[in-house]
Amino acid sequence: MIGIVNYGAGNIFSLTSALERLNIQYGMINQESDFDLYEKIIIPGVGHAGAAMQKLTESGLVPAIKALKKPVLGICVGMQLITSYSEEGDSDLLDIIPVKTLRFKEEISHKVPHMGWNQIYPENDSPIFSKIAPGTYFYFVHSYFIEFNPKFTAATCNYGIKFSAGIQKDNFYAVQFHPEKSGEAGEQLLKNFANL
Template identity: 65%
Template sequence: MIGIVNYGAGNIFSLTSALSRLGLSYGMINTEHDFEQYSHIIIPGVGHAGAAMEKLNQTGLVDSIRQLKKPVLGICVGMQLLTEHSQEGDAQLMNIIPLETKLFDKDLGIKIPHMGWNNIEIKNNLLFEGVENQTQFYFVHSYFIEYNAIFEIATATYGLQYAAAIQKDNFYGVQFHPEKSGAAGEQLLLNFSNLKQ
């Protein structure tokens, strides 16, 4: 059963709709005791990383998240919250994965935010089982996580190469929105639900 961290900064409706279509049971995590009920945890997120971190801090759930040994998936801003720091609001984040979240550079001749479908280069990882390399996923973001060969499990290119998905131990993050990415996104959510603890 999937627990969704409910901290007021999530893309909850589209995510729960996708989980329902897949027949996956889910519930909301509002207190640290709620974590015990779920085998897999999703941290959703849209909007501003600094503001999202502030909301997450107010819930008192940050320490519990850091200590989780269950599979955890951060989506979009939820992925960025796993990193050390974001240039957005000069915010200190959860620092579970020691990476920096940075603003795209307009000087690269790109539109910000990056919005729309983009194909990704996939490394062999259980999260992407059954998803073909160069499959397109749906992105909406102005900030990106720097490319890092140790933690990245998929990359995308938009003006520069950056991390489309990352992993450290039981923590996974995707910059795109699997819940808005059609069949490939649903496959990824299904794969996540099947990850062993």
């Protein structure tokens, strides 16, 4: 059973629809005691990392998230939240994985935001990328990216520069793309997470 952190900054409908298609049971985490009800946790998010961090702080759930020993999956802004810092809003974040969230600079000569399908390349044998081949396409929508650090990178993507499309540290996993909008490959990733 997966618990979805419901802090007012997630596109939860797309995610819950994908989990329902896969017959994966889920529920919402609205308060700290709800974490005890689930074996795995997803932190969704869309929009502005700084604003999302403020909402998460106001929810009172930050200490409980940082203390989690269960598998956790951050998606999109949910991924950015578990990094240490974002240039978006000059914001300190959860600092669970010590990498930074940076803005795509105009000199990359690609349109910003990075929007649409792009290829990812799994690294470091992360279990959430099991059965996902190098070069598989996933759906992205973002203007900020996670700096590449080989120690924590679970998958890379190239959009003018190489960045981390997936990161991992201990029980925390995260992806920049939207698996819930990425067809069969995204469903495979969600299944992999559910089966950890």
